Structure formats: structure tokens, C-alpha cells
Amino acid sequence: MARIEQKVRDLVSDDTEMESVVRTVLDRAEDGEVKWVDVRDDLSSGQWGRLIEKGVLIDGEAGFRLADPEATRDALENGTATTATTSSSDDDTGDSSWSMWDKGAAVVSIGLFAGYSWAPMRNVIGTIMDVVLGPLNTALPFYAVVMVLAVVTGLYSTLLQANLMDTEMMGEYQEKMQEIQKKRKEAKERGDDEALDRIQDEQMEAMGDQMGMFKEQFRPMVWIMFLTIPVFLWMYWKVGIGDPSSGQFGTMVLPFRGTVAWKDQVLGPVQVWIVWYFICSMGFTQIIRKGLNIDISPTGT
Incomplete structure (x- = not known):
């Protein structure tokens, strides 16, 4: 072993x-x-x-x-x-198996967030992404384009999580914390103060493991954001928010709301195109995980 x-x-x-x-x-x-x-x-x-x-x-x-x-x-x-x-x-x-490339992707991803509020960056990213996604948008209605993008982002998100996340390590940490809680409860029941002090020290040591587990969970998210933010910014730009000259793409029908425009607000300030993307993304991601038999939940050994 x-x-x-x-x-x-x-x-x-x-x-x-x-x-x-x-x-x-x-x-x-x-x-x-x-x-x-x-x-x-x-x-x-x-x-x-x-x-x-x-x-x-x-x-x-x-x-x-x-x-x-x-x-x-x-x-x-x-x-x-x-x-x-x-x-x-x-x-x-160093940072729980984070490489120089992981850290670089994290820095770039944080920088890309500026595109949501800074029009010049949004327009540059939207224009560049339109070279690749523009033909798809010409061939398909916009709701279908969003579905295709949801499938693609769901696929690489699942693969990145499966390959970059150490589920075994996360499972070991969860088992360790459960065992500590069990021993703490038993020590309190029998009034063993020495054991309680020892368990308290072990809990403090486990805090370092918790930070490592958090970094392992966040590592694939860095790459997912690195790849997804430009796609999301393109949709943001294409519906006319970033570039009004891009035009509108008609309407669609949502349950309980009827016919709505892409920029209509349906969940507080959240607009239709965002809701439609997340509905498609969540649905297709589950189908992809089932189809590829990928489980990213923590596993013990």
C-alpha cells in the first residue's frame, strides 16, 4: 500500500x-x-x-x-x-500541484473578467471570437448556437474536471475529517481529555489539507474560465449589448413567460440569453457525464 x-x-x-x-x-x-x-x-x-x-x-x-x-x-x-x-x-x-501554466491561466482568466464592464476589451474579444463563431451563427438560429456552445463548454469542462481534479485526495480528506469527528465524539463520551487534546492538534493539521483540497477543486475551474469567458463574452457582445450593430436574433418562448427577447430580464437582472445558456449547459453536462461515465465526486480508497 x-x-x-x-x-x-x-x-x-x-x-x-x-x-x-x-x-x-x-x-x-x-x-x-x-x-x-x-x-x-x-x-x-x-x-x-x-x-x-x-x-x-x-x-x-x-x-x-x-x-x-x-x-x-x-x-x-x-x-x-x-x-x-x-x-x-x-x-x-508548491500550490497543490499547480504548474506555471495553471497560474498563468488564472491570471489571464481574472483579466478577462474586465471584458464584462470594459467595452474596448469586450469588443476586441467579441470581434476575434466572431471569426470562429460567426459562420456557426450564420448557419443556425441563435438559440441553436447557444445550445451548441453549451455542449462544447460542457464537454471540455467535464474532461478538465476529470483529468485535473484529484478526487482520490479529496475523498481521503473527507474520510479523514469524518474519522476525526468520530474519534472526537467517542473521546468526549468517555471523558478522555488527553485524546481530545490530541484530536484538536490533528484537526489543526487538517486545515492545511483543506486548503490543498480547495486548490485541487479550483485548478480545473481556472482552465474552464480561461476557455469559457471568451465564449460568454462573444454571446454578450453578439446579442447587441457589446455591439448594437450586431443586430437582434428574434425572440424565443420560455415556460411561464411566453415570448421573450434575448435581452429581456427573467430572473431579476438576469437576461434571457444567460438563462437559456445555463439551462442548456446544465442539461447537456449531465448527459455528457453519464455518456462518458465520468464521476467527479470525491472517492475514497
Whole structure:
């Protein structure tokens, strides 16, 4: 189990005393199982609890057993070199595996938002995008053009989320937080103040994991915005908001509203073309996910 090996390395890198603790547990384990009474003279209850919290020790038949003795032993034998490599890798990747390109796309996406309020940028983007999308708009009615764009944006949004989002890591974080809450509840019920203090420290450590999970979730959104904002600005420009000379594209019929123009407001200040795009986008995105059998929800292992 690569996960167990990494967890042991993390324990040792956080606290050098944990190396001797793990070695003691390995030496005292019989057929992979060990009891607290076998090791309590050589390690503290806090250290024993850390092994359980990290999943290095799990429930056994007579006590606790090592989740993966071989992986645990390998982590100790190769711990120094691997820990240094991992630390170096963390320094290189920095923002939860964000590359220079990810950061660049984030900066450009933020800049593109100015197009919604700054007419010169909107007109430039609209004119450039019209070279590509103009022929499509000529061949199809505008409501069909919006449907096509919703399919395309839904497709690449799904693929980006599936390939750039680490659902396994997110699932592990959720499992970890659920386990912490469970242990906290049990410790409160039995009045174990020492365990509560230890769990509180673990919750504080988990805050760093939460930030990493947020960055993993936001990474595909950066690329989705990078690709979608120009498309959205083109629609904004094309209906006549950005360039009145572009003309109007007639009307359409909406449930409960009847015949409406594209710039009519239907949900507060939200206009018809925006509502139609999001209806198409949500519907087609679900169909695409089902058709490609893609699930972006967090998954545990």
C-alpha cells in the first residue's frame, strides 16, 4: 500500500521520535498484530494514538494489526531519501500541484473578467471570437448556437474536471475529517481529555489539507474560465449589448413567460440569453457525464 508507506514517512518527518516508535511496534507485532500492553513501556499513549489515527494500525482480532507491515518497513528503510525527495517535490509543485501554466491561466482568466464592464476589451474579444463563431451563427438560429456552445463548454469542462481534479485526495480528506469527528465524539463520551487534546492538534493539521483540497477543486475551474469567458463574452457582445450593430436574433418562448427577447430580464437582472445558456449547459453536462461515465465526486480508497 503506497498510502501506508507515505503515511509512515509523514509521521517520521513530522516527529523523528516516531521512527523508533514504528520500529518498536514492528518488532513487537506477532503475525502482524500488537497490543497496547506489549508496547506501553516504550511509547506514550499519544504516539500509540498517532499510529491509529494515521491508519498505520487498524483493528485486529485480539488488538491492533499493522495495515501493511511490508510497506511500513519499506518506509523506514527508505525514509530519509524519500522524505527529502518528497519535501523537494512539495517545494517545486508548491500550490497543490499547480504548474506555471495553471497560474498563468488564472491570471489571464481574472483579466478577462474586465471584458464584462470594459467595452474596448469586450469588443476586441467579441470581434476575434466572431471569426470562429460567426459562420456557426450564420448557419443556425441563435438559440441553436447557444445550445451548441453549451455542449462544447460542457464537454471540455467535464474532461478538465476529470483529468485535473484529484478526487482520490479529496475523498481521503473527507474520510479523514469524518474519522476525526468520530474519534472526537467517542473521546468526549468517555471523558478522555488527553485524546481530545490530541484530536484538536490533528484537526489543526487538517486545515492545511483543506486548503490543498480547495486548490485541487479550483485548478480545473481556472482552465474552464480561461476557455469559457471568451465564449460568454462573444454571446454578450453578439446579442447587441457589446455591439448594437450586431443586430437582434428574434425572440424565443420560455415556460411561464411566453415570448421573450434575448435581452429581456427573467430572473431579476438576469437576461434571457444567460438563462437559456445555463439551462442548456446544465442539461447537456449531465448527459455528457453519464455518456462518458465520468464521476467527479470525491472517492475514497
